[in-house]
Amino acid sequence: MAYKKEHVKERFRPKPGKLLDQVREVMHYHHYAIRTEKTYIKWILDYIRFNGTRHPREMGKPEIERFLSHLAVNRKLAPSTQNQALHAIIFLYKYVLDMPLNDYIDATRSKKQKRLPRVLSQSEISEFFKHISGTKELMAKLLYGSGLRLMECIRLRVKDVDFENHQIIARDGKGGKDRATVLPKPIREDLRLHLKGVRKLFEQDLAEGRADVYMPHALAKKYSGAGKSWLWQWVFPAKNYSKDPRTKKIRRHHAHETGLQKAVANAAKKAGINKRVGPHVLRHSFATHMLEAGKDIRRVQELLGHADVRTTMIYTNVMITNFETLGSPLDNLDND
Structure with a gap:
């Protein structure tokens, strides 16, 4: 599953503490918008809860693939939404936990539906x-x-x-x-x-x-x-x-x-x-x-x-x- 690389210039190490506080600290340091911060935290929480509240350090490629496939197959989310969840997880592992995901994420992809824009005359x-x-x-x-x-x-x-x-x-x-x-x-x-x-x-x-x-x-x-x-x-x-x-x-x-x-x-x-x-x-x-x-x-x-x-x-x-x-x-x- 392809994804765009996050544009973060240098490694910033958050203070020891709760995981979500560390996520907020890293995102604040790199000037992420508050809306992006809330969205990423939502997806990280969904990922953790889906996998039985295990800590992300105990999980990896298989758990990520199962979660993303669940979003496509069971929740039937749009491709852009599935990609958003993937980017949040990539950010967590690469910039918060310092555990970059080097393997290709082979998850079931959401199907892109071709819809015409709604327009007023x-x-x-x-x-x-x-x-x-x-x-x-x-x-x-x-x-x-x-x-x-x-x-x-x-x-x-x-x-x-x-x-x-x-x-x-x-x-x-x-x-x-x-x-x-x-x-x-x-x-x-x-x-x-x-x-x-x-x-x-x-x-x-x-x-x-x-x-x-x-x-x-x-x-x-x-x-x-x-x-x-x-x-x-x-x-x-x-x-x-x-x-x-x-x-x-x-x-x-x-x-x-x-x-x-x-x-x-x-x-x-x-x-x-x-x-x-x-x-x-x-x-x-x-x-x-x-x-x-x-x-x-x-x-x-x-x-x-x-x-x-x-x-x-x-x-x-x-x-x-x-x-x-x-x-x-x-x-x-x-x-x-």
């Missing part, structure tokens, strides 16, 4: 936006108008919105890459107005000594005052303060993604759209409608941040076809 998009308002509407329009992923939108910072060049910089996207995408004309003034409100909130936090936003990786040490600067603030900050799960600092984080997910689902329901609609459907719709408008597929690939143009090409399968012009063999049948 132009008329459905128009009706959808009649039923969402406020900040959630602005966020939804960024997903549809810029092709952002959900967390790319949620994690936008002030410095990433470039009004002069009419672009948005999506930072640390899938694969850890940055990219530029379009800032739609219809929402530019709304976004400016929104940021004025965010600026007032920031100045209030600053006056209360709480304007210390989370800084990625080692930037908090490199630029010690950047967390209190306007440019690094969240475009969509949370209404309330919260505790950082790692540093335990009380500060204002970005808005939680569940708020936007619920708002999008509710708007689609009110609009009478008989499809399961989430934030990613808006990104799918952006890609499809751009291609329908005749935009170059390579350019759309860049805007979406796809590593391979074949990923972008899947949207050509859901583009509008003029079925009336296309016709059907039944049209030519002589009913007389």
